[in-house]
Amino acid sequence: GSIPKEVGNITSLELLLLNGNQLTGSLPEEIGFVPNLNRIQIDQNHISGSIPKSFANLNKTEHFHMNNNSLSGQIPPELSRLPSLVHLLLDNNNLSGYLPPELSQLPKLLIVQLDNNNFSGSSIPSSYGNITTLLKLSLRNCSLEGPALDASGIPQLGYLDISWNQLTGPIPSGKLASNITTIDLSHNRLNGSIPGSFSGLPNLQRLSMENNNLDGSVPSDVWRNIDFSGNRSLILDFHNNALTILANPLTPPANVTILLSGNPICTSQNQLNISQYCQSTSVVVPGGSTNNDTLCPPCSTDLPHENILRSPIPCLCAIPLHVDYRLKSPGFWDFVPYEAEFQHYLSSGLSLSSYQLEVSTFMWEEGPRLKMNLKLFPNNTALFNSGEVLRLRDMFTGWLITDSDIFGPYELIDFIPGWYENVLPRRTKSSLTTGATVGIVIAAFAAAAILSSLITLIILRRHSSQISKRRNAKKIQMKIDGVKDLTFEELSNSTSNFSDSALIGQGGYGKVYRGILADGTGAAVKRTQQGSLQGSEEFFTEIELLSRLHHRNLVSLVGYCDEDNEQMLVYEYMPNGNLRDHLSGSSQ
Template identity: 30%
Template sequence: MDIRIKLLVMLNILVLSRYIYGLWKLRKITFHYDAVVYLQALMDNWKNTPPSWVGSDPCEDKWDGITCTDSRVTSITLASINLIGEISGDIGQLSELQTLDLSYNKGLTGSLTPAIGNLKKLSSLILVGCGFNGPLPDTLGSLPQLSYLALNSNGFTGPIPASMGNLSKLYWFDIADNEISGSLPVSDGPTPGLDLLFNAKHFHFGKNKLSGQIPSKLFSSKMTLKHVLFEDNRLTGTIPLTLALVQTLEVLRLDRNLLSGDVPSNINNLTRISQLFLSNNKFDGPLPNLTGMEILNYLDMSNNSFIPSEIPPWFSSLQSLTTLMMQDTRLQGEVPADIFSIPQIETVVLRNNQLNGTLDFGASYSTSLRLIDMNSNLISVFAQRGTYSADLILTSNPICMETVATEAPYCDPGTESNSSYSTPPNNCIPATCGSDQISSPKCTCSYPYTGTISFRAPSFSNLGNSTIYTSLQNSIMISLESNQLPVDSVSLAHPKKNSDDYLELTLDIFPTGDNERFDRLEITRIAFVFSNQTYKPPHAFGPYFFLAHNYDFFSDAPKGKHKSISIGVIIGISVGGCVLVLLLVIAGVYAYHQKGRAERANIKNNPFDSWDPDKGSGARPQLKGARSFTFEELKLCTNNFAAAANIGSGGYGMVYRGSLPNGQLVAVKRAQQGSTQGGHEFKTEIELLSRVHHKNLVSLVGFCFDEGEQMLVYEYVVNGTLKDSLSGRTGIRLDWMRRLKITLGAARGLQYLHELADPPIIHRDVKSTNILLDERLTAKVSDFGLSKPLGEAETHVTTQVKGTMGYMDPEYYMTQQLNEKSDVYSFGIVMLELITARNPIEKGKYIVRQVKEAMETGKDLYNLHEILDPILGLSSQQLQGLERFVDVAMRCVEETGIRRPKMNEVVKEIENIMELAGVNPDVESTSTSESYEGKRSSHPYLNDFSYSGGRLHSDLEAK
């Protein structure tokens, strides 16, 4: 007895475990289906998505730019592929997303959806160089894993959300080159601020409209910042003393603001700084003493009103200086010669000051000197010691006003020019290329990926140093190769300093081998190297950003390689030719003996081959009420398939309106070449359709399998699709009672298919475009091209999921196991369409989720007022039974089929709703709406696109 009890307990535990596992697996399946639905909704908002985005599963079908882990979308990287559109709120439903990079797509516009805050696992958000605008959503601060945020070079407006202070893992924060305004937020009690970003290394906030003072609280010894780039804003007040506490700082740009007062005396505590920009402000205190900043390369304090002073001796102690920019800083006295002997000094600009006396380079001035600009000072003597290679400018000094010196080269103001450097060819002669092609450094013609790479704070100023560009070029190439990208070579050209003192270069990246073009995946991967800062330039170049140009030369075809034919191949072909002659002789004998077998096989493969419709001979289809038409008969009834009779086209082919000799109007679906199916399949389909006879199903009148043609002939339904009426295209006004009757009619049609057809049938593509309305607005379910007999569907796992996204049963989508409850799910979506007149997926919102969210409040009419079709009215008296109607619809769209009702239960529920509303469910309308104008832009048989096996195809396409 004890053993039995133990066995029973173990059995119960096993059953319970399997049940829990099944629920977990089904939940996982539902999540995956939802992800696909929302990814599809994103795609619907975008143009120019990759051609590889076909198939029902982006993970299994390996969509370009989509990375999955355990069938969950974890990364979307679609940089630089010319996307056009907006980011819809559906992005927030991809709960496993970790990386989103849509950089260099200028056609991406609109605001950044607040739904981005739902991506709790997002670590990288990269939208560099797009066309986004509007304020930064406060929800950005609710991304606990976010470590990399690059939103630069867009049109974002409004303030920096204080909530950004919650991003404890953020290390890269780039919002430069936008229209961001307001002050720099710091924490205040429960309100977070930027001062809490202790792990941040980069504050790139330049080229915005930030205003107000730099808060003293912003900086502390806990900060680990390397770059503080606040250039070209509207910041006022003084530099806070707390800035000197950030001992990790390497680059500081506060130039082009409205800062005033003294530069803090403790700024020289920042001994790791290599680039310091304080120019173009309103500083009016003494020159700061920078003694101790031993690795400072670039110093620019130009255009400030410092207290007049002589050039301080500590200038010459900055032995790492390459660039000294002190234009218009009220300097006076003689220029000390030891400035020019700093070992790496390249540029000294001291123009527009009060410097006087003798200019003397000294006996050991640096050979690195390239520019000395003393324009507009009071220098009267130049003590020249031999020859010098630097460009010396003394224009508007007394020395150049003397008659003797006016012809001296240093009195010629000249023009500041940028370098004409470009990467030289690699020991070859540049190729002559066609339109839009460029000769690479290896002298091959191709279509390179191009863009501008900008360095925000380079440590040098000599733009003519080719060695430094060679170093940069090599580092880029090494980075691309280490990421296993198909790059043959890179070239740099046209280095220049722009108005922001950024160093800009044109970058061309050439495809590898014999390939002339990159495909989209390759471009996206290359772009990610730069947008994600995977590429690290040599230290001398400092922080950078890359802006790609449009790439219009994608090659998404497989890339073959052209090879010359070797001697071995030629010999092989010759030997093969001899063998081929012998084989032809043998094949001739064999073909003679197989002729009879081939003829028999042809008859077998073409079941109509020996069938004479008049005599009933051959393998005649078992038709019930449908007839066979000859090609000539249908040609005659459609006026030779005239253009005037053409009422549209689809993936299956063209559809024509025809009139039979007895006056019956028909719709003839004529398959185009390439879409025709095998004879057996076509025969099976028409046999299935010919058995379907119900007033709520569109009737098959006949077919044509003649002269290589495959055509289906249906009854012509005059008032088009339910979708057309809901959208207003037909002019028919559908009030609540008419919608109830249409719902009941369509439900009865599906009930017939599931229970009374012989054999029972699963429709597999129920949607509002496959429900037609006749002259009495009687609903007729149509288009059985994807249908399957119930027994066959239940005993086999389908190899290809078919249906329409938004209507498709998620359980069927993931398990590929089809049953009649899949039709029930789709019908539930149609019911929601009937009350909202909205698409299942519209503007990135899924209708099921919308209704669920609205119902959570539980108010009058389930709080659906915002999404109900306005034509219906908004009062409970006008919409009697609406809440019960919604209850039925939501039961139909349950996640698991076992929890959904059968169609006969749905029919009974709708009948009860109609009776409670005072309507007899068995009395049909006698006429259409008085507002009906009889004008339609499309025919009911030409439905919008469905989703079959992961690829879009017309609803006309047969199964």
């Protein structure tokens, strides 16, 4: 559906977090009059229409995350009045018109990300080179024309991507900020030589200039002043240009990759020892996982224990929390050199010690965005207490972790308590308690469970008026292959007279008991309470339908009882927990 205009009446609203849904329609003008709004996250929806000019009234809003929608029209120049805006993420929309030069007046702007829009006929305003607060500028694939931006006046710029446009002319020769990690000018129509100002940038990870009309010499000392310890690497992509000269021998460190294919220098008879750089090589964005090698013995398998790899207590085993997490606009191309810094940043933001956080895996996604799986471990103990689980969850879901300059804004994809799920407040009333689901896995196979529930509900409603009359009727004789007709006495004996010690769960239909049948078979006995009783004919119909449901992930119906105003269904007992517990890692 659409975002209701009544949201504009919530004067206390601070966080509007609607990302990752199926929302359609336009942005209500009324949102622009919410006085305390700090963050608008509507990314990854299907919202269309223009950005309301009323949003220029949001004096406290710091985050505009509206990427991956179908927004159209021009970016309102009135947004330049926003005194608190730090992140402007509008990439992957249908925006058009010209880029407003007025955005350079925003006093706190850190990230501008407008990739994959259509600003055909527009150039990059030169005033963007004067946004002194800017950390990241990404204008990839925006149909921009005119000269490349001179970004030498942005003192803290760490990431510049103006690739896949129609920019022309020479590359500005001014020296970029020393903390820049990524420069991407590829797939344009730039000409002239590669400036020497790209040499000596100590944090550079990637310099991409492929598919232009650059000529002259190949730079031979871009890697100067870069410390390649700690798995640092550098990609220099110059392929498909018109480079003809090698002024000095190329003697890069092992961690430097140079791509020269498609340049005249690769076919020149006078150039020696560069064949290794003239191969057609694709550049893969690095991803991976934390090194889990350990000399410790395996942890106990009775609970989901894992080794805390960096614990000051050697070989300590603990049960972690799992978090799926995404960096929405990171300021680097290669995460590996920043992994230790990220662990320190996020653990500090969560008030944890650095060793309590582990980056289990990370993977680059389209954007580029960085998705990672995190593990959070308790502090030198085997378990988190319930208060700490709730605190950590609230830190993530309340956006209480301070944004980082280099790591940018984050997104919580999922907070997975796993084994700790029982300490979190229930958001909805469950039809089964945890104990009941340990004994019965009726819902393991979704289609069968839904079918059974619908049939039972229809039967209950249709015959509710006849229940009292039919309870006094003579029991119908049933004979179903593989399903036992059990007496009340047999089931009472199997469950110690339905004692509380045998109780394993309770729901709206009644209670579930663990029992041992006369032949030694373990069973889960579902005893229907008086308010849920059916007529014998309807009960027989339900048993007949349930007896036909067979699947390896669905527990079998082994028996029933219909006597003495009692109705019971008997299922096979599953001692190893239910499907949900195994999927979430909380099986005990």
